[in-house]
Amino acid sequence: MSGSGTDADAQDKPVKIDKWDGTALKNALDDAAKKVMLDKYNMKEAHSLMDGRLLICTVAVGFAMFALIWDYLNPFPASRTVLIICVLSYFLLMGVLTLYTTYTENGIFLVALDKDKAGVDPDDIWTLASVLKKYDDIYTLSIIFEDGKTKKKRTVEKGHSVANYFDEEGSLCVEKFEPFVRQLKDSLNFEKKGN
Incomplete structure (x- = not known):
């Protein structure tokens, strides 16, 4: 019984890293973006890469x-x-x-499949990649959307300072980062509906 409570506590616990470690910053933001796509949008991760x-x-x-x-x-x-x-x-x-x-991987940390609800059309593919250059504070997130039916691809990319998403102690402020990921993803959804 106590094991399940511990797992829930670990998931709710804020991610805390050394804010001077660029690799740790990038990995924490990548993991948070991955969590948004898989949990909030109910997608399935593809492991082909x-x-x-x-x-x-x-x-x-x-x-x-x-x-x-x-x-x-x-x-x-x-x-x-x-x-x-x-x-x-x-x-x-x-x-x-x-x-x-x-x-081939080129900074890609997630390939997610958006399953067709009816199960008729092929899966839409969402690919997330990121860049955080050494000695730089700009985290750039790229989202590539591939339509399952037409195989057309669209990309959106945006960068922000990592200081926008971490507090003074080095804890990730998910409530600030999640809207950034959602905004990028939804901008591609809007384009999809417009076509």
């Missing part, structure tokens, strides 16, 4: 494990060629992973 990253990592670790087992069964001089191939493959895949996170 993360699955791609996990697939690359799994294959890389598979090469490393194969090299380890091969070297155990066939000690070094005999395993030299296999070890070279596995090590080169591992580092090649780490390069692929870097390119994937840089160009």
